[in-house]
Amino acid sequence: MVIETQGLTKRYGRVVAVEGLELRIEAGEVYGLLGPNGSGKTTTILMLLGLTEPSAGQVRVLGLDPVREPLSLKRQVGYLPDSVGFYGEMTAWENLSYIARLNGLPPALAKARMERVLERMGLAEVAHRPVGAFSRGMRQRLGLAEVLLKEPKVVILDEPTLGLDPEAAQEFLKMIQSLKSEGITVLLSSHLLHQVQAICDRVGLFHKGKLVLEGRVEELAQRVLGGAYRIRLEATPLNGLAERLQALPEVSRVQTEAQGLRLEATQDIRPQVAKAVLEAGAALQSLVLEQPSLDEVYARYFQEVRHAA
Amino acid sequence: MQRSSASRRREGSPWTGLWAVFFKEMADHLSSTRMRILEVLILLSAVGAVYAGAQTLRQTISEDPFLLLRVFTAAQDPLPSFVAFLSFFLPLAAIALGFDAINGEYSRNTLSRILAQPIYRDALLWGKFLAGLATIALILLALFLLVVGLGLIFLGVPPSSEEVARALLFLLATLAYTGVWLGIALVTSVLFRSAATSALAAIAVWLFFALFWGIIAQLLAQAVAPFDPFDPESELRQTEALLAFSRLSPNTLYAEAIQALLNPGVRSLGPVLISQLEGALLGSPLPLGQSFLLAWPQLTGLIALTIGLFAVAYVLFQRREVRA
Numbered sequence: 001m002v003i004e005t006q007g008l009t010k011r012y013g014r015v016v017a018v019e020g021l022e023l024r025i026e027a028g029e030v031y032g033l034l035g036p037n038g039s040g041k042t043t044t045i046l047m048l049l050g051l052t053e054p055s056a057g058q059v060r061v062l063g064l065d066p067v068r069e070p071l072s073l074k075r076q077v078g079y080l081p082d083s084v085g086f087y088g089e090m091t092a093w094e095n096l097s098y099i100a101r102l103n104g105l106p107p108a109l110a111k112a113r114m115e116r117v118l119e120r121m122g123l124a125e126v127a128h129r130p131v132g133a134f135s136r137g138m139r140q141r142l143g144l145a146e147v148l149l150k151e152p153k154v155v156i157l158d159e160p161t162l163g164l165d166p167e168a169a170q171e172f173l174k175m176i177q178s179l180k181s182e183g184i185t186v187l188l189s190s191h192l193l194h195q196v197q198a199i200c201d202r203v204g205l206f207h208k209g210k211l212v213l214e215g216r217v218e219e220l221a222q223r224v225l226g227g228a229y230r231i232r233l234e235a236t237p238l239n240g241l242a243e244r245l246q247a248l249p250e251v252s253r254v255q256t257e258a259q260g261l262r263l264e265a266t267q268d269i270r271p272q273v274a275k276a277v278l279e280a281g282a283a284l285q286s287l288v289l290e291q292p293s294l295d296e297v298y299a300r301y302f303q304e305v306r307h308a309a
Numbered sequence: 310m311q312r313s314s315a316s317r318r319r320e321g322s323p324w325t326g327l328w329a330v331f332f333k334e335m336a337d338h339l340s341s342t343r344m345r346i347l348e349v350l351i352l353l354s355a356v357g358a359v360y361a362g363a364q365t366l367r368q369t370i371s372e373d374p375f376l377l378l379r380v381f382t383a384a385q386d387p388l389p390s391f392v393a394f395l396s397f398f399l400p401l402a403a404i405a406l407g408f409d410a411i412n413g414e415y416s417r418n419t420l421s422r423i424l425a426q427p428i429y430r431d432a433l434l435w436g437k438f439l440a441g442l443a444t445i446a447l448i449l450l451a452l453f454l455l456v457v458g459l460g461l462i463f464l465g466v467p468p469s470s471e472e473v474a475r476a477l478l479f480l481l482a483t484l485a486y487t488g489v490w491l492g493i494a495l496v497t498s499v500l501f502r503s504a505a506t507s508a509l510a511a512i513a514v515w516l517f518f519a520l521f522w523g524i525i526a527q528l529l530a531q532a533v534a535p536f537d538p539f540d541p542e543s544e545l546r547q548t549e550a551l552l553a554f555s556r557l558s559p560n561t562l563y564a565e566a567i568q569a570l571l572n573p574g575v576r577s578l579g580p581v582l583i584s585q586l587e588g589a590l591l592g593s594p595l596p597l598g599q600s601f602l603l604a605w606p607q608l609t610g611l612i613a614l615t616i617g618l619f620a621v622a623y624v625l626f627q628r629r630e631v632r633a
Binding site: 042043046049051052067068069070071072074075077078079081083084085086087088098099101102103104143146 | 318319320321325326329330332333337417418419421422423424425426427428429630631632
């Protein structure tokens with residue numbers, strides 16, 4: 001177990017930022033801490049790093065207590081804050097070299113590592129330019145370069161894709177994914193659920209300081225959406241088609257949309273659906289199995305929570 | 310802080326990373342534009358003051374045993390003395406170096422990144438404080454050598470060893486005085502999130518002590534020890550009260566310390582009664598050791614004030630949330 005918390009709680013005065021958090025992350029996992037802004041993700045991360053003291057509960061990261069043993073913990077854990085800033089008048093190289101010195105790396109080793117991480121992040125050419133002129137994407141990559149400088153066992157990324165254009169975000173996510181192949185445990189937080197769902201092994205959904213849902217994306221979809229298989233079809237005419245499809249034993253729900261229908265089913269029943277549509281005498285234009293998205297899981301979950309309340 | 314775990318100490322040394330911070334900050338200071346501006350200002354005023362002082366000295370006191378020290382303190386009418394210039398500019402220099410020490414890290418979003426490295430907050434604060442102090446010490450030393458050199462050129466008299474020793478002690482006192490203002494700037498930089506507010510607050514403190522504290526000390530002294538025309542001792546009491554109140558200001562402490570150190574003729578920094586002067590050889594200089602003893606309370610006061618202010622900044626900073 002790389003990261004483990006028990007009953008982790010943080011209060012700011014009377015406001016509870018994080019409440020009774022039980023988090024267990026295994027070595028080599030990519031874990032997504034997801035939820036809207038202000039749901040306690042950053043506070044959790046700061047407590048994992050010992051940058052904020054917990055009000056109650058236990059934290060162990062790599063078996064170390066962040067409050068009592070912060071130095072050996074921070075030597076092995078890399079952290080990229082949500083709004084990462086650098087000394088703008090210093091070059092990328094100088095910024096990295098300051099961090100290398102803070103980590104106590106010997107100069108020769110630091111130089112070799114800095115060259116390697118800058119190369120890997122595609123910043124080798126701009127290494128000697130002042131960071132003040134860097135774009136948001138370049139800063140973010142420089143941040144990741146800095147994290148890799150200490151060759152960490154665990155990497156914690158707070159909103160790594162925030163403020164990046166879609167292309168840069170995809171590229172950055174790919175870089176994060178490549179950490180997994182090196183055996184680095186990754187914990188990332190985000191409120192952009194659809195962006196990160198592809199690279200997370202497991203996700204935890206935060207709501208008002210509590211971890212309300214946790215598991216693999218498909219599991220969550222199965223649990224919350226009732227059926228993990230979502231089929232979209234377009235056909236003309238649509239009349240009577242919905243009732244006919246509802247009658248299929250595997251279908252749990254049918255929704256009519258502008259162009260076609262959306263089915264939820266317990267299995268992949270595309271052949272049966274196609275057959276039913278053709279038997280009804282309609283022309284089938286498309287039939288697609290949709291991947292469940294975390295956004296939907298999230299939206300549906302809170303819909304249900306509100307209904308229950 | 311959990312009481313139960315108070316007995317368990319945190320691992321490692323709080324100084325880890327101190328020198329990395331120190332050298333980075335020092336390099337920042339020495340290459341920053343604001344430092345250039347200050348250097349030019351201080352340099353100009355120093356050269357002006359010394360030149361004017363030397364002109365006066367050449368005309369008036371040609372047989373003074375402490376010529377070098379006179380270079381520091383002599384003033385020619387439109388221009389104040391070198392020492393007066395220093396006591397005016399150095400607080401400003403210290404404030405300029407320290408007012409954005411901590412809040413600057415917040416506003417650049419670098420604080421959480423730096424604190425995620427294997428160092429304690431102690432190292433960051435100490436590194437910044439020491440770098441500021443070392444920068445000032447460097448400027449002071451350069452300025453001091455410049456003044457001594459100029460003095461030699463203008464006056465042509467080499468300083469005696471006692472003069473050099475007194476001048477070095479004066480340098481130490483000046484450094485302690487600057488440390489107080491660096492401490493004040495550090496405290497405001499932790500207290501206020503905006504660098505402009507922090508600078509303004511520090512300058513307000515400086516103005517308060519430079520302009521208003523003298524008046525306030527007088528009012529307080531009059532209130533505490535009212536002057537009674539039929540009681541001659543009440544006058545003495547009032548003078549002593551005034552002195553006690555005005556010594557709460559670092560400016561007074563510094564002025565008194567350098568008065569004792571740079572002027573060997575000064576025998577007391579407070580009121581002296583006629584009876585105490587019995588048997589004294591008026592006008593004869595005190596030996597260095599005695600002058601040092603005279604300035605000792607003021608010196609320790611300045612150093613204690615510096616340490617106290619640093620401690621306040623330390624406590625405030627340790628309790629600050631990393632997140633802005």
